[in-house]
Amino acid sequence: MTYSRTSPSRGPGSPMVTGFHDADTGSIQYLVTDPDTRRAALIDTVMSFDPEDASVRTGGVDAILRFAQSEDIVIDWVLDTHPHADHLMASSYLRNKLGKPNGIGEKIKQIADLWRDTYHLPDAFDPDRDFDHLFADGDTFEIGSLPVRVMLSPGHTLGSITYVVGEDAAFVHDTFMQPDAGTSRADFPGGTAEDLWHSLQDILALPEHTRLFVGHDYGNGQRAQPEWESTVVEQRRHNLHIGGGVTKEDFIARREARDKTLALPDRMLHVLQMNLRAGRPPNPEDDGYCYLKIPMNRF
Structure with a gap:
């Protein structure tokens, strides 16, 4: 974790949002906080994972917990938008450390079915065991006094979800990037560019003042610091891939052509085995160590 920034509440019904890059x-x-109650949720937290030696560290997410404590913020939820392919989820770690429920979209069960075959681990994944809440499209809950609505947003994965919090914030994960970077890839198993198009349109149908908080920023060589916040109207007008009236057909062609040039994330085959368990590693073997299984020549 090298950089953080807070987007303040805009008034009643508007969350305070601190992003940690x-x-x-x-x-x-x-860290999504109801300013009236100081109750909060964590969304898409990261455990440090080094693919060179398969080591795991918790320093980054522990720093977020210290920040919340220093601000008298109480965390009630540990949420993810999808089982990530590029970082190790901190969901299981935080669930155990905080004693608070974790959640993800219900279609993680279908994603797990896809990857059981890839890893040749037929009994490896049990989302009902590792997650307290499996959210369906349209489900609602609260962060403090703020209502939260779940939107199914497939494309990047078949089970990705968006959290719409209060009056003016949506956590749109690997759908949009910042306007100058476009959109996210849609070539992982179960993802499609056509599904991503429809998910983008659903997000763009939110009120134009809605703040959109994206899942990643890799920079563009021009920004002094990473960015992750835009609005619906900014994405409608200026998004590199979809702004200004791009047709569905042109978007799909461009997205699919771009995806063909992208390598697999360097952590993907390691971390998905754990992320389909909420970030929990496989059970230790009789020597006390956990082991990952990496398929050869599958991609």
């Missing part, structure tokens, strides 16, 4: 993966982690 994970430099190793370009991921944004969010």
Whole structure:
């Protein structure tokens, strides 16, 4: 974690949002707070994972917890938008450390079915065991006094979800990037550019003042610091891939052509085995160590 910034509440019904940028993966982690009650949720938190030696560290997410404590913020939820392919989820770690429920979209069950075959681990994943809440499209809950609505937003994965919090904030994960960077890839198993198009349109149908908080920023060589906040109207007008009236057909062609040039994330085959368990590693073997299984020649 190298950089953080807070987007203040705009008034009644508007959350305070602090984003924490994970430099190793370009991921944004969010602390979403109801300013009236000081109750909060964490969204898409990151455990540091080094693919060179498969070591795991908790320093970044622990720093977020210290920040929340220093601001008298009480965390009630540990949420993810999808099982990430580029970073190790801190969901299980935080669930145990805080004693608070974790959640993700219900279609993680279908994603797990896809990856059981890839890893040849037929009994490896049990989302009902590892997550307290499996959210369906349209489900609602609260962060403090703020209402939260769940939107199914497939494309990047078949089960990605968006959290719409209060009157003016949506956590749109790997759908949009910042307007000057476009959109996220849609070539992982179960993802499609056509599904991503429809998810983008659903997000753009939110009120134009809605703040959109994205899942990643890798920079563009011109910004002094990473960015992760825009609005619906900014994305409608200026998004590199979809702004200004781009047709569905042109978007799909451009997205698919771009995806063909992208390598797999360097952590993907390691971390998905754990992220489909909420970030929990496989059970230790009789020597006390955990082991990951990496498929060869599958991609």
